[in-house]
Amino acid sequence: MKELGKISTLPINRFTDNGAYLALSDGDELLIPKRYLSGEEKEGDFKEVFVYTDSEDRPVAVTDYPLALLDQFAVLEVKDVTSIGAFLEWGLEKDLFLPNSEMRQDVKPGEKVLVFVCVDHRTSRLIGVSKYEDFILSDTSGFEVGQEVNALVFDSTGLGYKVLINDFYEGLIYSNEVFKPLAIGDKVRAFVKKIREDNKIDLIITPIGRQKFDEGADQILSLLQDKNFLPLTDKSSPEIIKETLGMSKKHFKQCIGQLYRKKIIVIKEDGIYKV
Incomplete structure (x- = not known):
């Protein structure tokens, strides 16, 4: 089933007491449970759905969407750990299963783990794989410094x-x-x-080159908008600057120097004032 693990727009073939059956590309049908219908749909209408397997491993369509689709990465929280694997919260009624055989290392409830969503071809259901190295691309020639x-x-x-x-x-x-x-x-x-x-x-995280100074200066100016004052100077401790602005002292001094030279601020003993 090529729709498994993906968001698809499928036509309604017919209705039953349990919901409606959607037409798949291979000519088969798929149930969308009644709770995912508004009650205003008609035969022939299209529904945008996510396709996965329910708690009994039956293919089903839902209008809820997970945190990751098939062939995508996501950082998911571990809800439970059993003797055969772990179950991860991914935004759907049924949790995503991470088998022991696909774990990069042991996990505990409450931890967050990077997984890649795959199809387990033995069971035809979606699973998570935390051995992420198998899916990472190695050709980084398309990247440039500063990008x-x-x-x-x-x-x-x-x-x-x-x-x-x-x-x-x-x-x-x-x-x-x-x-x-x-x-x-x-x-x-x-x-x-x-x-x-x-x-x-x-x-x-900090931009490189001219953009770095421009964005840092804009951040300082945004804090000066309301009170026209910022209780920081070039003598402030690196810890206070980091806590207040999320930047290094060196970056801070470069930014206020840029603003001072443009006569946008004045620097006094007690802090920075906007002109």
Whole structure:
């Protein structure tokens, strides 16, 4: 069934007491339970649905959508762990099963884990696979230093945070270059800092070059809008600057220097004032 694990728009063939049957591309039919119908549908109408298998492993159509479709990554929370695997919360009535054989490492309830949604061809049902390396793309030649990317935080190490870049590439954000809290499952905007020899990518959250200063300056100005005052100076501690602005002291000094030279702010002993 090519619709399994995907969002499809399917026509209604007929109605029953349990709901309606939708026509599949292979000529078969699929039940959408009554609770997913408004009651105003007619035969021939189209319904946008997600197709997966119910608690009895029967294919079913629903109008709820999961956090990840077939062949997609997502960071999901572990709801329960059994002798055969774990069950993950992915936004549907039936949890996503992560078999022991597909676990990269043991998991516990409440933990968040990166999984790739696949079809288990033995059971014809959707499962999660946490051995993510099997699905990561290795050719990073299309990336450039300074390029803006989307990053999904999926693990933390002694060096920093492992991230999934643009859905299919692995990268790292170093802890000493992070100036705002990050948690597993966070989605952040990041910038390519370096492409390593192993084809993995080092990222930085702060923009590189001129854009870095412009965005930092805009952030400071936005905080000055209401009170025209910010109790920070170039003598403020790095910890206070990081807590207030989420940037390094060096970046902060560069930004206020830019604003000062443009005569947008004045810097006094007690803080920054907007002109």
